[in-house]
Amino acid sequence: MFLIRRAEETIQKIYPGDEMKTPMHMSIGEEAIVAGVVKALTPHDQVLGTYRSHALYLAKTRETNHFFAEMFGKADGCARGKAGSMHLSAPDKGLLCCSAIVGGSIPVAMGAAFANKYKNNGKCVAVFFGDGAMEEGVFWETINFCGLKRLPILFICEDNGLAIHTSRETRQVFNDDEKLFGSFGIKTFEENTSDPEIVYSTTKKALNHLRSTNSPCFLRFHYYRCLEHVGVNEDFDAGYRSRQPFIAWQAKDPLVIQKEKLLNTGVHPDAICKMEDKINKQIEDSIRFAKDAPFPDTTEAYNGVFSCV
16 A cells, blocks of 8 residues: 555656656555455456556556556556556456546456356456446446356445546435345445455455355445546545545545554554655656656557557
8 A cells, every 4th residue: 555655646746747648547545445455366366447547556566667667658668658547457467457438347357257267267357446437338237247147256346436526426326235236146345444454354255255156246445535536636626525524534544544553563663664665765766767768669559459540
């Protein structure tokens, strides 16, 4: 979580200089969800995400050289500078893809889960999405097929209660997950917490259920989105929410919670500082690496595509 937070705080500082020419959808506030879920999965399990992809990429890979190089559009980026912030991937680490289309990665995750069941390789798929994606038709088509075929998949709803600026209450009439998804043969889990250990234990319960019953699970984790929908700034002057909930949320900051838990269990403050210093240095080194890396040749635009007219 500290790696994710520090990486994004670094982006906040650099982004106004216009060296990173990619839209930024920041993950500050949701670190506990990604960290807890990825920790519960095995290294062989697969994940897919949304345009808010930084946290998932960093949690699954823990590397920052190729991450920052991609932010700068460099040839050493994880997609050779062509993906930007919204389409990060690391297939060798199990991050199959992220998509800028709302709900776009959900049917792809279904395909991966179907392939895993067909191959009988024991891999599980976890697909991350916001609560707004639940209003896409493809979400329900996927839910139906996964329930019907009993695929090894976890649906991870990162619910901040907003679809950009619109609250969930003004968008969705359905509100009973257990009844709704139960009709598809899918067990539900829900937590309103910033504690990564609770996210971890909840995900473990879901995985145990999935593997013992061969049926999918739907997990809803509530969190507070600290920054604007797209960008690196606050947006409390936009008129759709006030600063007061943000002030209240700061007491539930997942990094604050976990640091206090570590201290209370006897971890020495120096040990925590040593870990933080190591991560800070890693990010500083990666920024230098990314800035020094070359831009891709113009011919790179024609690589990895089906056809060019």
